[in-house]
Amino acid sequence: IADIKGGPDEGLDRVGQTLVVKGWVRTLRVQRSITFMEVNDGSCLSNMQCVINSDAEGYDQVESGSISTGASVWVEGAIVESQGSGQKVELRVTKVITVGKSDPSFPIQKKRISREFLRTKAHLRPRTNTFGAVSRVRNALAYATHKFFQENGFVWISSPIVTASDCEGAGEQFCVTTLIPSSRDASDSLVDTIPKTDDGLIDWSQDFFGKPAFLTVSGQLNAETYASALCDVYTFGPTFRAENSNTSRHLAEFWMIEPELAFADLSDDMACATAYLKYVVRHVLDNCKEDMDFFNTWIEKGIIDRLSVKWGCDLQSEHERYVTEEAFAGCPVIITDYPKEIKAFYMRLNDDGSTVAAMDVLVPRVGELIGGSQREERLEYLEDRLDELKLNKETYWWYLDLRRFGSVPHAGFGLGFERLVQFVTGIENIRDAIPFPRTPGSAEF
Ligand code: 4AD
Ligand code: MG
Numbered sequence: 001i002a003d004i005k006g007g008p009d010e011g012l013d014r015v016g017q018t019l020v021v022k023g024w025v026r027t028l029r030v031q032r033s034i035t036f037m038e039v040n041d042g043s044c045l046s047n048m049q050c051v052i053n054s055d056a057e058g059y060d061q062v063e064s065g066s067i068s069t070g071a072s073v074w075v076e077g078a079i080v081e082s083q084g085s086g087q088k089v090e091l092r093v094t095k096v097i098t099v100g101k102s103d104p105s106f107p108i109q110k111k112r113i114s115r116e117f118l119r120t121k122a123h124l125r126p127r128t129n130t131f132g133a134v135s136r137v138r139n140a141l142a143y144a145t146h147k148f149f150q151e152n153g154f155v156w157i158s159s160p161i162v163t164a165s166d167c168e169g170a171g172e173q174f175c176v177t178t179l180i181p182s183s184r185d186a187s188d189s190l191v192d193t194i195p196k197t198d199d200g201l202i203d204w205s206q207d208f209f210g211k212p213a214f215l216t217v218s219g220q221l222n223a224e225t226y227a228s229a230l231c232d233v234y235t236f237g238p239t240f241r242a243e244n245s246n247t248s249r250h251l252a253e254f255w256m257i258e259p260e261l262a263f264a265d266l267s268d269d270m271a272c273a274t275a276y277l278k279y280v281v282r283h284v285l286d287n288c289k290e291d292m293d294f295f296n297t298w299i300e301k302g303i304i305d306r307l308s309v310k311w312g313c314d315l316q317s318e319h320e321r322y323v324t325e326e327a328f329a330g331c332p333v334i335i336t337d338y339p340k341e342i343k344a345f346y347m348r349l350n351d352d353g354s355t356v357a358a359m360d361v362l363v364p365r366v367g368e369l370i371g372g373s374q375r376e377e378r379l380e381y382l383e384d385r386l387d388e389l390k391l392n393k394e395t396y397w398w399y400l401d402l403r404r405f406g407s408v409p410h411a412g413f414g415l416g417f418e419r420l421v422q423f424v425t426g427i428e429n430i431r432d433a434i435p436f437p438r439t440p441g442s443a444e445f
Pocket of ligand 2: 371
């Protein structure tokens, strides 16, 4: 459908051609001598209006009710100029086949459905306009991300998902536990197979084949090791945070893009973030016009009051939104040089001894989109900082090695991919920016 309707004449140039559409019925209007069926195939927002007369092969399926909203269909017909006002062309159907019937209980009917309700139907929500559009824009952003970094000479690194180190040093990690298949039969629930001690408690010594292991909170430390050999690298993969927060911008599982630049300082880092954002936004505006026009029709903007911030406090999301929406009139803003107390151990200490070479990119509606920094490349400073924060130097031995063997100034950042999707689409809640959101207590689908 995108191929037909996305053309310069919205399909008029294809009039007279035969077309097969395979998709799902969005609406069906049965009139006495003519039936209108809107079919969507996921390629774009637009449906194909299929006009079925009683002489079409398979018309009996209309009469018997086996075609209904939600059913999958195979439709063949001729592209003709549309008499209706909604579209330039439509399909005059010669043959229709119901591939899969849809039960009348199909919950996604034409009327407007709340996004809260759709979260309980995560398996069916991609069949709505909104989630179709979000999926296509998310895909375009992922493609543009790889394109940007590849065109600029970055090497993509797969950072591990299971790790023993805590990149942010914040302790917000999920633990990995080994199940013992030999002690399991089909009737056991998975939970019952978690190794237990004699008193029935979880046996943590069994974590990852006898070693403690966690789901990664960030691939940064691994990216730094490869930047210390290949120069500019990036990661793009899932990361996990065990923060028990129920907000519209936090997920327990989210995707992060983490470039790491060697022989680079904070200003190189900011230049990279700026160029990246401009590139991916331009790509989406150029390639997802129909979906972006759709989002433009329903963005709602909240108003944030003036707020006060004290030195040494971290910015709360209301502060972040105030900065970009009010103080800077809806423009993205970069904040640099935060007090070291509120930032992670790896950030480079500035000459003032109290701030670090950090940068956060804040954008309207979302707040913090990017967190980055120049890294502490000096061994003694880094060791002091780990001591100061009472972090266990032993577990960071390999990270410290990078400072022992050919250390270079380097910098990088992490961008939360779902927050980028939120920013670009205007989707209010981060749970609607990822196909299957993982939040406290929700991992059903
Ligand atoms: O600011 P954060 O915690 O920075 C890091 O993890 C660094 N190691 C990144 C780096 O320098 N390579 O997280 C980076 C970004 C945030 O700015 C935010 O966009 C996103 O990750 N993020 C989350 N997104 C969704 N849900 C959460 N719970 C998130 N936590 C962070
Ligand atoms: Mg941050």
